[in-house]
Amino acid sequence: MLITGENRESPAPGTALLLAAAPAGKGRLIDAASVLPALAAVPADVLAGTAGTAAATVIELADPLDPQTVLTRIRAAAASPGPLHLYLAGQLHVDRKQRQLHLALARTSPATMRYTALPWHWLVGELKIRRPGTTTVVLDLVADTEAWQQVTGGRLLFGDGTRMYGRIAPAPGRRTVAAPVHLKAVAAIWRSGARPPLQHLHEQAAAQTASEDAPDGALLFGITPSNAPSNASAHAAGSPSGHPAGHTAGPVHGYAAVPGPRIAPPPTGGPDPASADAHPASPAAPGADPHPAILAAARAGRHDEAAAAAASCENEALRAHGPGSVQVLHWLEVRADLARLARDPARSCELWMTAADVRLGRQQTPDDPDVEAAVDRAHHQWEQIRDAARARQLAPALVALRRRVPGRQRGALQLLQRRLEQLHDHHAGTAPSAPAR
Structure with missing residues (x-):
C-alpha cells in the first residue's frame, strides 16, 4: 500500500517505510502487523519526520514473503535524499549455517532461514550509504535465544549517523505471542495530537509500555549520531534532519554509538564460568527485582x-x-x-x-x-x-x-x-x- 501526503513544494520530501513481518503459524513470536492500522492513522508527514516542512510518502509492507522484494523496497527508500524513517516490527533469528542475524518474513522457518528471511546486514548495508543525520530507525522486535545473544553483544548497529529508537525483547514464553507495544504507544501519542521531540516521544512510549507489561528484560534504544551536540538529544519535531532548529549536520567523525541501556536482569542461562557453584541471582531482597x-x-x-x-x-x-x-x-x-x-x-x-x-x-x-x-x-x-x-x-x-x-x-x-x-x-x-x- 502506498500513501502519499499532501504535495507541497520541497527540495527533500521525506519517506517512511513501515515493515511489519512475522512467520505464519507456530513460528510466530510477535503479532507484528497488528501495529500497522495504528501507524497508518498517523499523518504521513509526521511518520516521515517532515511535519510542516515537506511532502511525505509512506510505504507499508505487511507480512511480505520474499526478502529480495523487501530489499528492493528498502533500497528505493534509502536512495531518496530526504529524511528516511524506517519502522520495523517483527522477530529476529540466526541462521543455522552462517550464524547471521535475520529478520523473519511470512514464510520463514528455521530450515529455510537463509532463503526466506531478510539478512540483517542487507538492511545495514543499504542505510550505511545515506547521508549522516537523515536516517531514523524505530525498532519493536523480539529475538529468539541465539539472536538475543547477538543483540546484547552489540551486533545490531546501523553505524554512525543513524538514529535508533525503540525496544528489542527476548522471545516470549511458549504459546505466547508478543505485541509491538512500543510502536503502538508511539502511534497513540501521535494520534492524540502531541508532537514531542523524538527523544521525549520514545521515552514516553517506553514509560507507557513499562507500566503495561511485566518487566521482560528488553533493551531500550535511544541513540543519536556521535557528532551531535550535547543539547541535541531531544530532536525538534518536524526537522527533516532530526537536529534542532538552527543546527546543521556536519560530517560524522566520531565513533559509532552503541546500544543502551543495559539495565536489565543478568542472564540466567547457566552458571558463572568463573565459579563452579555460582548461579546468576539478583542481589536484591528475596523475590524483589531491583x-x-x-x-x-x-x-x-x-x-x-x-x-x-x-x-x-x-x-x-x-x-x-x-x-x-x-x-x-x-x-x-x-x-x-x-x-x-x-x-x-x-x-x-x-x-x-x-x-x-x-x-x-x-x-x-x-x-x-x-x-x-x-x-x-x-x-x-x-x-x-x-x-x-x-x-x-x-x-x-x-x-x-x-x-x-x-x-x-x-x-x-x-x-x-x-x-x-x-x-x-x-x-x-x-x-x-x-x-x-
Whole structure:
C-alpha cells in the first residue's frame, strides 16, 4: 500500500517505510502487523519526520514473503535524499549455517532461514550509504535465544549517523505471542495530537509500555549520531534532519554509538564460568527485582538515587559471589549505563573500561562480543566528554584497551588517536605563553 501526503513544494520530501513481518503459524513470536492500522492513522508527514516542512510518502509492507522484494523496497527508500524513517516490527533469528542475524518474513522457518528471511546486514548495508543525520530507525522486535545473544553483544548497529529508537525483547514464553507495544504507544501519542521531540516521544512510549507489561528484560534504544551536540538529544519535531532548529549536520567523525541501556536482569542461562557453584541471582531482597525501580529513578532524573541503589546491589553481589563474578560484573555495567543516562560520559567511560578489564581478567577473549561491546561503549562515551582535560586523562587507558580489543569497526583505534591528537593540539594552542625574558 502506498500513501502519499499532501504535495507541497520541497527540495527533500521525506519517506517512511513501515515493515511489519512475522512467520505464519507456530513460528510466530510477535503479532507484528497488528501495529500497522495504528501507524497508518498517523499523518504521513509526521511518520516521515517532515511535519510542516515537506511532502511525505509512506510505504507499508505487511507480512511480505520474499526478502529480495523487501530489499528492493528498502533500497528505493534509502536512495531518496530526504529524511528516511524506517519502522520495523517483527522477530529476529540466526541462521543455522552462517550464524547471521535475520529478520523473519511470512514464510520463514528455521530450515529455510537463509532463503526466506531478510539478512540483517542487507538492511545495514543499504542505510550505511545515506547521508549522516537523515536516517531514523524505530525498532519493536523480539529475538529468539541465539539472536538475543547477538543483540546484547552489540551486533545490531546501523553505524554512525543513524538514529535508533525503540525496544528489542527476548522471545516470549511458549504459546505466547508478543505485541509491538512500543510502536503502538508511539502511534497513540501521535494520534492524540502531541508532537514531542523524538527523544521525549520514545521515552514516553517506553514509560507507557513499562507500566503495561511485566518487566521482560528488553533493551531500550535511544541513540543519536556521535557528532551531535550535547543539547541535541531531544530532536525538534518536524526537522527533516532530526537536529534542532538552527543546527546543521556536519560530517560524522566520531565513533559509532552503541546500544543502551543495559539495565536489565543478568542472564540466567547457566552458571558463572568463573565459579563452579555460582548461579546468576539478583542481589536484591528475596523475590524483589531491583532493576525496574532503578531504571524508573533514572528516567525520573533521580540519578544519584539510582546510582546509589545499583552500587548497593553491586556490594551485595560482591559479598555473596566474590570479585570478578558475573553478578558483580552485571551491576558494574548497570552503573556504567546509569552514568550514561545521567549524562556523565567520563564516569560511564571509566566504568565501561573497568567492566572490559574485568571480563578480560575472567579469561574472556578480546573478540568476545561482551568484551567488544564494553570497549565500544567506553569509546563512545569518551567521544561525548566535553571536558578536554578529563578526556585527555582517560585517553591513555582507553588507547591501551583499544589496542587489546580493536573491535569490529575498522579504524576505531585510529579514530581514537586522531581525536586525542586534536585534544593535545588544542591544549597546546590555548596554553598561556611563557613570559618573555
